[in-house]
Amino acid sequence: MRPVECENLRITYRKGKTVAVDGLSFTVDSGDIYIFIGPDGAGKSSTFKAVCGVLRYDSGRLLTFGVDPNDDRAFEPVKEKISFMPQGLGQNLYKKLSVEENVDFFADLYGVNRKERERRKELLLKTTGLWEFRDRPAGKLSGGMMQKLSLCCILIHKPELLVLDEPTTGVDPVSRREIWRLLYSFNREGQTVLLSTSYMDEAERGTELLLMKSGKSIVSGSYDEVVSTTSPVFVVKAKEIYKVYRELWKITNTPRLKGDIVRVVVPQNKLSDFKALQERLGFSAEPVDPDLEDLFVERVGLRRVELPPLFKPAVSVPEEAVVVDRVVKKFGNFTAVDGVSFRVKRGEIFGLLGPNGAGKTTLIKTILGLYRPTSGRILVAGKPVGRDVKKLIGYTSQKFSLYHDLTVFENLIYWGNVYGISQNTVRSIVFQVAPIFELNRFLNLLVSELPLGIKQRVALLSALLHSPPILFLDEPTSGVDPVERDVFWQVIRELSKEFGVTVLVTTHYMDEAEYCDRVLLMNRGKAVAVGAPRRLKEELRETLGNAYLIYTDSPFETEEFLKERGFKTALFGRKVKVYSKEPVTENLLRELGVPFRALKPSRITMEDVFVFRVLENV
Amino acid sequence: MxxxxxxxxxxxxxxxxxxxxxxxxxxxxxxxxxxxxxxxxxxKLEIKHVPLGVLDFSKSYLSREVVSKLTSNGEYFYVKHYFSSERELDRALTFGDVRGALVFPFNFEKEFKKGHAAFQLLVDGTFPYRAEVIKNYVNAIVSLENLKIAKRRGVELPVSVEPRYWFNxxxxxxxxxxxxxxxxxxxxxxxxxxxxxxxxxxxxxxxxxxxxxxxxxxxxxxxxxxxxxxxxxxxxxxxxxxxxxxxxxxxxxxxxxxxxxxxxxxxxxxxxxxxxxxxxxxxxxxxxxxxxxxxxxxxxxxxxxxxxxxxxxxxxxxxxxxxxxxxxxxxxxxxxxxxxxxxxxxxxxxxxxxxxxxxxxxxxxxxxxxx
Structure with a gap:
């Protein structure tokens, strides 16, 4: 019997006024690692809750292990076979109970007998590395450890189907890889996994994937089947990359500027235009395998944003716009920021990258003068932060500093007034900018009614009204879809490159490093690495070598095999990523006797940088 | 199960x-x-220590006697102010300076000697329970005095009450x-x-x-x-x-x-x-x-x-x-x-x-x- 069969599923909220899931069909086979990918609000959580019988669906056909989850009585016995982990770090844990007590309680919930419980508990806690922390309260674990404990808890009764709602969101890359490894090993023992994520780069870690947007499926199938665009994808390199980028917009709505390259999907009927442009501007174009983002972008289409010069700051700041010197911030005996130093140059996009709880927000708040540093020195625009410096700063906090019960327009007027801008000036700015930001039809809506991407734009606009020369943005792109995210980064880039605005931005998406001039990787309050993204990856490539992907039917054995022979490796679903200074060829693999199906060259990613730099420091 | x-x-x-x-x-x-x-x-549900004001136009022995009877016990009332005009009284009541006031007319004592006299009790009614209690206290004390006076004038009242409280x-x-x-x-x-x-x-x-x-x-x-x-x-x-x-x-x-x-x-x-x-x-x-x-x-x-x-x-x-x-x-x-x-x-x-x-x-x- 199939774990999940779903046809034409429809789920609505507020008596049908909000449609969360709209005609979704998919099938999860036994032994799958089925991944739902999509931005916040796509309908992933609603679907999962319906599958587990926690949320009543409106219409369609849904069977979990052959039983309709809407049928309370009939579905109750099916619950023995499934496990559900809700979204959010450690959401289902009891924070005051110890690691062991949490597992015990779950065992009791499912009526697992004592002997079996002790056996499974030891096994699970040992494989997750939590055994030595078994007396620690769950609330005192790091985000990654909490997620691992959640997994232990829901696995105690040996469910056949694991339903995991964003188990890796906000988790540090090291723990993320460990969580995936756990999932693979459970999957190998026959457990089926249904999981969601908002990270596009996690797509290829499953056996099946479904890309979701606005309650609908965009594509579904196995990664290699699905991730193929009808048109070729190119990586474009050129000296004057920004000029090329602008010209490419005239051909297609898919170019994305990532550092010093542009990634673009060129439609078949535009290939000749592309060739002509290439000859005219003299750039190199290397065809590459499409990834999920290419697919998303091709299906949905990006939007070009060009800012009017009214955001050009009137005041200029010193060459060293932000100086952070050995800053420490402690709360009681907890050190949130531990001796971090960096300098942001005028007009630079500087990224603070790290998982939830790394100390990014604390650091930004300390720089802004909202927290007093325990020690260290901070200069913004050449001065310690005070009243006059604050006028030079634009800031959006995590979750955005907007009032939910005011309309977009009222919010903007309010923020303008806070910065001492007259109502008429704000009005004229808004009328000029609203069409560019595509805010026209939202201006009179309450902020609480807005989709996440629009909220993000409004928050950004509200921080820009007084044309600040320095901008601080805390997790502006969390949960936003790739199209919205691209709009956001276009604005940031224009501000930085055209108007000389200095931007300091935090994110937990490792792949967003590409959009920054320089990044600082943070983990547990400490700086792991700092530099230009390309540089950081290049440096890692020099120490580790090139990356390859080995496709195999027995990933664990393959990985074990390679490890024994001294290779650095990582598991990606049914694939093994291997790093080697010597070229890895099919012949070499055959010589070594590694079981494999195919071999492809891969790339060193920012996640690799993070993982290896963190492990180095341990 | x-x-x-x-x-x-x-x-x-x-x-x-x-x-x-x-x-x-x-x-x-x-x-x-x-x-x-x-x-x-x-x-505390009991009303005690209520501040009173007195406006005495009669300036007589009897009016002073009444005031002293009301306040002699010391538990229920005390005189906070003696007013000299209606305007003062008005002010004090409005500002909550006093919660009640006794007004004795010019001919208070004269009327009494004729057989019957009346004085006015003004009570702040914004707190009805308290107002009620003040009225009852004043009534009770005045009745007691009336009884004594009646006895002195040789009148015996036919019915009296002997209360006793049970349970508490x-x-x-x-x-x-x-x-x-x-x-x-x-x-x-x-x-x-x-x-x-x-x-x-x-x-x-x-x-x-x-x-x-x-x-x-x-x-x-x-x-x-x-x-x-x-x-x-x-x-x-x-x-x-x-x-x-x-x-x-x-x-x-x-x-x-x-x-x-x-x-x-x-x-x-x-x-x-x-x-x-x-x-x-x-x-x-x-x-x-x-x-x-x-x-x-x-x-x-x-x-x-x-x-x-x-x-x-x-x-x-x-x-x-x-x-x-x-x-x-x-x-x-x-x-x-x-x-x-x-x-x-x-x-x-x-x-x-x-x-x-x-x-x-x-x-x-x-x-x-x-x-």
């Missing part, structure tokens, strides 16, 4: 969580304690308030605690464990109910000790019956809170909602401050729908009247019925899903 083990594991978890959370501990144990102390010590011989208002406070606090504290029991899991997200696991509704709810009940037993013990040893309200009936009916009421109150917990989805809303739904009826409709018999028909019906009303009656019957068990049975059965109803609704309305 249900398993006792699962029920107990829910109880164990709740108690552990409570014991490790300082803020919850404080709210659970300190709030009822302080309510008991604040209400017990602070709630010294008419000690503090005793009644203290015992009533126990009922009010027991209506509030266990309900508030158990109202948070399910809501807090909804808020944190751990409720999904219950939704998705095979634990039954009955097991889960019973576990929650028991943990609320156990915690409240400790509270009950503390509150009863305060009543008996700190306020030293003499218990005339059986301690066993007192404890038994209090336990029953605690169970009702816990079940009520748990029922609210099924409806609310945030702890803040659950807290405020439960406080409003328990405090207001318990104080107004149970005979805590005003006797039920003096209420209107509608209010009387409302009273009978509130469990606290029956417990209040039980308490007073046991505490002051030493009523025998047989006399208490109907009220105890009513509490049992309330409990069954509330827990039954809990079971029916709690769904193992978000929606």
């Amino acid at each position: 249900f398993s006792l083990k699962r029920i107990l594991s829910v109880v164990k978890k709740e108690i552990k969580e409570l014991l490790r959370d300082r803020i919850s501990l404080i709210t659970v144990f300190a709030v009822p304690l302080s309510m008991m102390l604040v209400f017990g010590y602070g709630l 011989e010294s008419l000690n208002q503090d005793y009644v308030v203290a015992v009533g406070t126990l009922a009010v606090v027991l209506a509030i504290a266990p309900a508030v605690f158990s109202a948070l029991l399910i809501v807090k899991e909804k808020e944190s997200g751990s409720i999904y464990n219950v939704y998705v696991s095979s634990i039954g509704k009955f097991e889960y709810l019973t576990g929650k109910l028991l943990s609320g009940f156990i915690v409240s037993i400790f509270n009950l013990a503390v509150l009863l000790s305060i009543l008996l040893f700190l306020f030293q309200v003499p218990l005339k009936g059986s301690l066993l019956l007192l404890v038994f009916s209090s336990l029953m009421f605690t169970a009702v109150s816990t079940a009520f809170g748990l029922l609210l917990s099924v409806f609310f989805s945030s702890q803040a809303a659950a807290f405020i909602g439960t406080v409003i739904l328990t405090v207001v009826p318990s104080i107004l409709y149970t005979g805590y401050l005003t006797p039920i018999s003096s209420m209107g028909r509608e209010a009387l019906i409302v009273s009978h729908l509130i469990p606290t009303f029956y417990y209040m009656r039980l308490l007073k019957n046991i505490y002051f009247k030493a009523a025998p068990f047989s006399y208490l049975v109907p009220d105890l059965l009513t509490l049992l019925a309330f409990f069954t109803l509330l827990f039954g609704l809990n079971y029916l309305l709690f769904k193992k899903r978000e929606r």
Whole structure:
């Protein structure tokens, strides 16, 4: 019997006024690692809750292990076979109970007998590395450890189907890889996994994937089947990359500027235009395998944003716009920021990258003068932060500093007034900018009614009204879809490159490093690495070598095999990523006797940088 | 079928969580304690030490005599101001400087000598209860004087009253308030605690464990109910000790019956809170909602401050729908009247019925899903 069969599923909220899931069909086979990918609000959580019988669906056909989850009585016995982990770090844990007590309680919930419980508990806690922390309260674990404990808890009764709602969101890359490894090993023992994520780069870690947007499926199938665009994808390199980028917009709505390259999907009927442009501007174009983002972008289409010069700051700041010197911030005996130093140059996009709880927000708040540093020195625009410096700063906090019960327009007027801008000036700015930001039809809506991407734009606009020369943005792109995210980064880039605005931005998406001039990787309050993204990856490539992907039917054995022979490796679903200074060829693999199906060259990613730099420091 | 083990594991978890959370501990144990102390010590129903003003146009011996009779006892009234004009009096009453004023006309003494004199009593009516009491005090004192004068003039009154108070011989208002406070606090504290029991899991997200696991509704709810009940037993013990040893309200009936009916009421109150917990989805809303739904009826409709018999028909019906009303009656019957068990049975059965109803609704309305 199939774990999940779903046809034409429809789920609505507020008596049908909000449609969360709209005609979704998919099938999860036994032994799958089925991944739902999509931005916040796509309908992933609603679907999962319906599958587990926690949320009543409106219409369609849904069977979990052959039983309709809407049928309370009939579905109750099916619950023995499934496990559900809700979204959010450690959401289902009891924070005051110890690691062991949490597992015990779950065992009791499912009526697992004592002997079996002790056996499974030891096994699970040992494989997750939590055994030595078994007396620690769950609330005192790091985000990654909490997620691992959640997994232990829901696995105690040996469910056949694991339903995991964003188990890796906000988790540090090291723990993320460990969580995936756990999932693979459970999957190998026959457990089926249904999981969601908002990270596009996690797509290829499953056996099946479904890309979701606005309650609908965009594509579904196995990664290699699905991730193929009808048109070729190119990586474009050129000296004057920004000029090329602008010209490419005239051909297609898919170019994305990532550092010093542009990634673009060129439609078949535009290939000749592309060739002509290439000859005219003299750039190199290397065809590459499409990834999920290419697919998303091709299906949905990006939007070009060009800012009017009214955001050009009137005041200029010193060459060293932000100086952070050995800053420490402690709360009681907890050190949130531990001796971090960096300098942001005028007009630079500087990224603070790290998982939830790394100390990014604390650091930004300390720089802004909202927290007093325990020690260290901070200069913004050449001065310690005070009243006059604050006028030079634009800031959006995590979750955005907007009032939910005011309309977009009222919010903007309010923020303008806070910065001492007259109502008429704000009005004229808004009328000029609203069409560019595509805010026209939202201006009179309450902020609480807005989709996440629009909220993000409004928050950004509200921080820009007084044309600040320095901008601080805390997790502006969390949960936003790739199209919205691209709009956001276009604005940031224009501000930085055209108007000389200095931007300091935090994110937990490792792949967003590409959009920054320089990044600082943070983990547990400490700086792991700092530099230009390309540089950081290049440096890692020099120490580790090139990356390859080995496709195999027995990933664990393959990985074990390679490890024994001294290779650095990582598991990606049914694939093994291997790093080697010597070229890895099919012949070499055959010589070594590694079981494999195919071999492809891969790339060193920012996640690799993070993982290896963190492990180095341990 | 249900398993006792699962029920107990829910109880164990709740108690552990409570014991490790300082803020919850404080709210659970300190709030009822302080309510008991604040209400017990602070709630005084008697009107005493009322500031009066006097505007005496007669400037006579008799007017001074009346004023001195009213204030000589020192307990009820004292003269704060002597006014020289109506305007002054007006001001003082308006600003709340005095709560009442005596106005003696020019010919007060002359009229008295003729046989009948009247003076005016002005009372601040913004607080009707107090105004009523002031009027009654003044009337009583004046009547007493009238009686004496009548006797002196040789008139004997045909009927007189000899009052004697039963159950609370010294008419000690503090005793009644203290015992009533126990009922009010027991209506509030266990309900508030158990109202948070399910809501807090909804808020944190751990409720999904219950939704998705095979634990039954009955097991889960019973576990929650028991943990609320156990915690409240400790509270009950503390509150009863305060009543008996700190306020030293003499218990005339059986301690066993007192404890038994209090336990029953605690169970009702816990079940009520748990029922609210099924409806609310945030702890803040659950807290405020439960406080409003328990405090207001318990104080107004149970005979805590005003006797039920003096209420209107509608209010009387409302009273009978509130469990606290029956417990209040039980308490007073046991505490002051030493009523025998047989006399208490109907009220105890009513509490049992309330409990069954509330827990039954809990079971029916709690769904193992978000929606």
